[in-house]
Amino acid sequence: MSNLNLSLAMGDYDRTRPIYDGRVKIDGVDPVCMLLSPEEMFFRAFRHQAFDISELSLSSYSISVARGEPHYVAVPIFLSRAFRHTSIYIRTDKGISTPADLRGRRIGIAEYQLSANVWVRGILKDEYGLGAEDIVWVRGGMNTAGRPEKIKVDLPPNVKVEEAPQGATLNAMLAAGEIDGFIGPRAPLCYDEEHPHVGRLFTDSIGAAEDYFRRTAIFPIMHVLGVRRRLADEHPWLPGALLKAFTRSKAMSDAALADTSATKVTMPFVEDNLRRARNLMGNDIWSYGVDQNRKVLETFLGYHYEQGLSPRKVDVNELFHPATLESFSL
Template sequence: MAAKLKFTVLCGEYELVRALREGRVKPKGIDLEFVHYPGTRDIHSLVARDQGADINEYNGGAYVMAKSQGRPFTALPVFLHRRFRHGFIFVNAKSGIEKPADLTGKKIGSRTFTSAADFWMRGLLEDEYGVPQDAMNWFIQDRSEVSFKPVKGLKMKRIPKGRKIADMLVKGEVDAFMSPGVPKAIINKDRRVRRLFADHKATEMAYFERTGIFPIMHVTTIRGELVKKEPWIVESLTRAFEESKQYAFARIANPRIVPLAWWRADWEEERQCLGDDPWEFGLSEANQRNYGMLVDYVNRQGLSQRRMRLENLFPKEAFELKLPFRVKYRPDDNY
């Protein structure tokens, strides 16, 4: 019997990968070692510096940028992080911003210009509300993990080292903040800060109903030489991630597991809106359109050195996977 291949993995400690981490799911012909997860921000920096593992969760937009610059990695069609982004645009209560069009000419803060969330939020503002990125004045906190030259006409400044965009929003030094996470001011119910979209859930549900897009944030990268040498690993790994995901669905559908009062009702509402598998893996037509939109945003925002296509970003074996995957585990409805 041939010896199994051994790969290291660096990704978030998600329920979706729990069965893989615990060894209940094993990819055919491969042993996986999950290395220490350094945190949401640091993982992207490590991958950008080629200091990650063999297999890495990575910012889906920065991946497009890095590939356009010739980085020799590729990606599995495994999308571990998705998130709607209307609810992550925050404004100072005294900014005079009531609707997206009011962002025109305003001071907009971002922790970094190239987080996956920022690509999507800038794209949404332009496509859905007619507010292009060059209509706003950008104030950036941190250097991007992947270098880039701002496109002509883009008004951008780095804030002084040690300053925080979240604090500047509270003080009114910037008018709005596009953030991958929820700032403390919102968590602490600080009345000086509010969301641009007050009922962001309704806005996001309407967006999905109109577009069918549940935005893909992250891809799963793998060293290109590994796929070139052993192309069969694309199917083995993708199917293992899929099986782990089905374990997760079976586990968390049980309302005893999640300490939320209306968890089962929320689960049912989400499935009614988003379908049976909102976290679909593989390059289905829907996923190609979804991730293709992020790729298009990176291209249109002037952040790729050459125009990228999905064929530049995934190995041919990813397109050859037979879909849909055979579902092995189903949640028990008797709760």
Template sequence: MTKKVELTLACGDYEIVRALKEGTVRPDGIELTILTEMDSTTRHWRFLRNGEFDVAEVSLSSYMAAKTRGLPFDAIPVFLHRRFRHGFIFTHTASSIREPKDLIGRKVGVKSYLVTASLWLRGLLEGEYGVPHQSIEWYSELDEDVDYTLPSGLKLHKIAEDKSIEQMLVDGEIDALLHPDLIAPIKKRDPRVGRLFPNYKAEEIAYYERTGIFPIMHVMGIRPDIVVRHPWVPINLYIAFEEAKQVAMKRMENPRIVPLAWYREAWEEQQAILGDDPWAYGVEGQNARTLETVIGYAHQQGLIDRKVAISDLFLDVSQGRKRGDKHRV
């Protein structure tokens, strides 16, 4: 039997990778050990700091910071995690913050400064609502995935080890919080915490209709030594991720698999607004505009020292025109 290349893949436990995890889709020539039990911040750190995995879903912003600093990482344009972010700006309700410009001069927390959700939100606040990122005093909770030098003029404080950035918001020690996840005070309906955009879905739809951008959060990192030894691996992985996604999208058409009363209506609404494949991979079409936008934000905010080309961030996974199984005769 032909020996396959054995690789470790660390990623989130998403529906769009279920077929890979269960083995119904297998990348040609590759045997995957798939790790899905880590939270995102742990996975990013262990890949970017320790190089523990051959392939890993990783923060786009941290990957850009690593890549432009010459650290040994590559990526393929597989985007397992996207998310609109207007609903993730949380405020202390007694802070009198009612609109984005009220954030100017305030104390605002982030999980970490490099995290992609914060990068997108700072870019949105500055580009869409006129809130310069340097007009805010920032408070960060976690160590960064990649070491970097703070841009001049940026006010950023690391909170004490025994502090929680979410509790600081509840207690009014900070005025607002940009966070990648739905925070506990919101889940518990704590009246001391609210959202900057209460009707965030309408804001997000309007943003998409205006820009065509569905923000990319994570990319698929790969160690360069794997690519050097097996240059065919990136394309074969890319094909497998695409196949797994198509299996998932087909499965998700069935409303019986999801315990939501109006799931089918939500599915159809998503299709009407975002199209048939909002999780498109690759660097063509609208993905190019999305990536150019976030690269611009990263440069503007000092996370990278130049506007890097998309082709410098991602390995080429193209196969040429009209090639692949669907064109086989």
């Protein structure tokens, strides 16, 4: 029997590179790999189901599951994770110095449903008592005007979302002081260009994230791996094969990161930062699998429902193919 020839869209990460370059094989699959940006992958996957296997936004995927119309089924491979204390940008000349100062402000977002934005809103609510209804959300493209939501969302009436003016970008609005801040997974260009009045809300974002993890044990999940549901039904071995291969691929990247005889990443202090992270989070700092991430996923799904993105609260096990919820042991 010949292998399945399947399209595979994913980001260009150290944890995916052994799949892309062929050092790690997927049992029964000859993948046609495409290394794409999250924006392109997710738009094509959710609008057109363009790939057989794809990295997916956890938030947009959760919407599809909650509505009972998922074209993909997830495998507990979390290709993107991040502490989102880095994701809140503010005008530093508008009297904003604490999260409480965001109340009543106009804050730009590229999409309400972005996983990063779900986490930020959840953290603002849990840690600082600031609900989604306490901010006016201004939705639009970051650097190009007119960005749509990948999946149409129906939000509660108390959540205030304005559309950015026609032809305007959130970056230009922030630079001009027409909005008070921006929340998202990418930094706005005006921040990268060191605009004198644009900064982060959390100036010590590493310290804030470390404190958050010590208290919650949560390392936020952004993206999952999804396989076309029809393919998983036809080939029930496929989700398990993906879990096996991507786990092996990440193990190779972990080993390479720890080998600092000649660092594998273009960054100084790798060994010190790796030791700092492992002292805080344990040796498996970027874990895959459901059981070891159940609290993180339950927290996210709770936020998702509370913020009006899910019409019902999704159970963690609903997200994943049954074959990936357990594994064999020797």
